[in-house]
Amino acid sequence: MEETTLTPILQTKNLTHTYGEGTPFQRDAIHNLDFSVERGAFIGIIGHTGSGKSTLIQHLNGLLKPTSGQVLFNGEDIWQNKEFTRQIRFKVGLVFQYPEYQLFEETVYKDISFGPKNMGLSPEEIDRRVRQAAGFVGLDASVLEVSPFDLSGGQKRRVAIAGVIAMEPDVLILDEPTAGLDPVGRESVLENIRNYQKAQNATIIMVSHSMEEIASNVDKLAVLNHGKVAMYATPKEVFTHAEELIAMGLAVPQVTNVLLRLKQLGVTIDTSAFTVEQAKEVLLRKKEELRHA
Amino acid sequence: MLKDITLGQYFPGNTVIHRLDPRTKLILVIVYIVALFSAKSPLSYGLVALFLIVTVGISKIQPKVILKGMKPLVIIIALTGILNLFYTDGRVLVQVWIFRITVEGIISALFMVSRIILLIAGTFMLTYTTSPIALTDGLENLLGPLKKVKVPVHELAMMMCIALRFIPTLIEETDKIMSAQKARGADFESGNLMARAKALVPILVPLFISAFRRADELAIAMECRCYQGGKGRTRMRQLRYASRDIWAFGIGLAMLVMVFVLRGIQIV
Numbered sequence A: 001m002e003e004t005t006l007t008p009i010l011q012t013k014n015l016t017h018t019y020g021e022g023t024p025f026q027r028d029a030i031h032n033l034d035f036s037v038e039r040g041a042f043i044g045i046i047g048h049t050g051s052g053k054s055t056l057i058q059h060l061n062g063l064l065k066p067t068s069g070q071v072l073f074n075g076e077d078i079w080q081n082k083e084f085t086r087q088i089r090f091k092v093g094l095v096f097q098y099p100e101y102q103l104f105e106e107t108v109y110k111d112i113s114f115g116p117k118n119m120g121l122s123p124e125e126i127d128r129r130v131r132q133a134a135g136f137v138g139l140d141a142s143v144l145e146v147s148p149f150d151l152s153g154g155q156k157r158r159v160a161i162a163g164v165i166a167m168e169p170d171v172l173i174l175d176e177p178t179a180g181l182d183p184v185g186r187e188s189v190l191e192n193i194r195n196y197q198k199a200q201n202a203t204i205i206m207v208s209h210s211m212e213e214i215a216s217n218v219d220k221l222a223v224l225n226h227g228k229v230a231m232y233a234t235p236k237e238v239f240t241h242a243e244e245l246i247a248m249g250l251a252v253p254q255v256t257n258v259l260l261r262l263k264q265l266g267v268t269i270d271t272s273a274f275t276v277e278q279a280k281e282v283l284l285r286k287k288e289e290l291r292h293a
Numbered sequence B: 001m002l003k004d005i006t007l008g009q010y011f012p013g014n015t016v017i018h019r020l021d022p023r024t025k026l027i028l029v030i031v032y033i034v035a036l037f038s039a040k041s042p043l044s045y046g047l048v049a050l051f052l053i054v055t056v057g058i059s060k061i062q063p064k065v066i067l068k069g070m071k072p073l074v075i076i077i078a079l080t081g082i083l084n085l086f087y088t089d090g091r092v093l094v095q096v097w098i099f100r101i102t103v104e105g106i107i108s109a110l111f112m113v114s115r116i117i118l119l120i121a122g123t124f125m126l127t128y129t130t131s132p133i134a135l136t137d138g139l140e141n142l143l144g145p146l147k148k149v150k151v152p153v154h155e156l157a158m159m160m161c162i163a164l165r166f167i168p169t170l171i172e173e174t175d176k177i178m179s180a181q182k183a184r185g186a187d188f189e190s191g192n193l194m195a196r197a198k199a200l201v202p203i204l205v206p207l208f209i210s211a212f213r214r215a216d217e218l219a220i221a222m223e224c225r226c227y228q229g230g231k232g233r234t235r236m237r238q239l240r241y242a243s244r245d246i247w248a249f250g251i252g253l254a255m256l257v258m259v260f261v262l263r264g265i266q267i268v
């Protein structure tokens, strides 16, 4: 058992994916990509538009087949046989971008139970999972019997996320789960995700375009650039490479930007803070320093 | 995957074929079809095929793409071949039970299959090398005279344009929805007919909803730009024939005439 704690839960080896092979539109979305995820971690993925983020995550649960290379789950190739690949879909839950567009059932309850039903679980187990998943995403029990199409955009998003959470995957992958939500909605979706991680000891992989969101949630951050992993480290480390990030068409969190600008203006200050709280600390310390000087 | 369906898709390019006036291409497709259906001998079929091959060559469209596009139609092609093979009377070659293969059957099957393949490939070349907008512009222009007898030519052209424009979008959308439902363990490949039909519900419902939403959004966007149909509408891109169009017409007509001549020779 010791070994499983050491082998990464998900790993890609030399992963390449070519879209539209043999047409004039042929192109490598990701190329010889190596990436690994430790059990229980909260991983963020950033990268400019078209850098291959969505392509990468669709390989992690076997939706896309690698053109070449491997995807390993607990050290085992997920494409070894058909049944195993199908099981991986349940172990690695993937929430697509704008998942609300995939709702189809008459009631919220039925829609959330679609995944568990496909797993072939007993009705009691399905019922338990649906209610628990609805709880994780903060859906009221009264909403369960409503048609998903009568809900607001934010609520639909929650239903869709619950639909994946109900399968109780070991790894939960989310593609820009907060896109198009208001600030309150965004924070509460993130909280739902963190709750799920804590309750199930799950591994989370989140694609996001918001540096703030990434900075304050993830343990480790992968930066994708032109189909390759350009950096893979803690947010603190990644954000010290501000120039490189900017060259890749990305940005650093707003507060880091403020500190960098201060430094440019000649203030000797630590620029590694990336959340408002950390920046506040740094600035207060600086203020103390200046007063004593 | 659904992605392989290239029906009605446009492959941008900058070859002579791409730059031909859409009206020229439309008329040439008709000329091509007439020639194809008038062809009777292997030689005239060869001539039509040559015309197609040269067009494909110049347009730099990879033959692989055309073959891929034909994939969904393989059954129709195969069926035509088989029906012709078994249901043509003539000199019997082999007979097994009630099935009879005749020399004439083989010949007519070969002709029919090549005719269908040439027909499909030829029309594919039109949509592969002409953008939907250019295509509808050309169609509207060619059908223009029908406006006099109250045929809503502009509206029809616009409908066709929108339909062509949305085929790839809907395919992409279907792909996305299928992936999303597969991620929840949906299984489209196993089970009996009933189970498979039922498995389509999770795809069709979101697909219809999104198609209606798109239609709605498009209608609003068109209204915001004061679209009121064809009346009094002017164009930014005026269609104009160039010398290359005359050349193309010349070559196309030459092929047609040659096919007719070959037909005449054979009859005599």
Ligand SMILES: Nc1ncnc2c1ncn2[C@@H]1O[C@H](COP(=O)(O)OP(=O)(O)OP(=O)(O)O)[C@@H](O)[C@H]1O
Binding pocket: A019, A020, A028, A029, A047, A048, A049, A050, A051, A052, A053, A054, A055, A056, B003
């Ligand atoms: N189904 C597809 N067919 C063809 N090309 C595709 C397809 N999906 C993605 N691509 C191409 O692959 C590249 C990577 O796309 P991908 O969707 O992985 O990017 P992304 O990092 O998720 O971008 P975004 O931030 O916009 O979501 C892009 O250049 C895109 O055009």
Ligand SMILES: [Mg+2]
Binding pocket: A053, A054, A055, A097, A175
């Ligand atoms: Mg994406």
